[in-house]
Amino acid sequence: MFIEPSLNSRRQTDRKGQIEVICGSMFSGKTEELIRRLNRARLARLKVEIFKPSVDKRYHDLDVVSHNENSIRSTPVNFAGDILLLAGDCDVVGIDEAQFFDEEIVRVGQLLANKGKRVIMAGLDMDFEGKPFEPMPRLMAIAEYVTKVRAICMKCGDLAAFSLRLSEAKEKVVLGEKESYEARCRRCFFEDKK
């Protein structure tokens, strides 16, 4: 489990920022881990803002909602650059579904961290073909801390790092949850991939 090196709970103008990335397959608990860290930051009396790309309309518009329905209010944005304008004077910036932003999110993450903010981004590290899901690899490269969370393979019960798409759709982004995807370990993913 990720333990914060320091919560920097006393507000200070010379605070150093940092970037944390939480990545993994679908059903791996990325959003739950993001919410856990943000709730702890709130307990430390830090000002927290949460953003997600407006492309993700599966659930309620204003919530980062994870599958266990432990939710937290978030602001949907159309472009990564909007986060710079909206983050204001907050201490901690949470970003969910970071894989749906374009390359601009890398610059935005650096700028926010360089202003002294703690930036925590959660996202899918691989697409349904098992290929790196940009811009996550770039975010992982610039982060101080990377946490890879794992799901459970729905076929064999081992740890899973891959998201198997059950439909024949070929687009990179097909939103949907249990009806469209299952978690798979490496062996079961490459056996079952269409």
Ligand SMILES: [Zn+2]
């Ligand atoms: Zn398996």
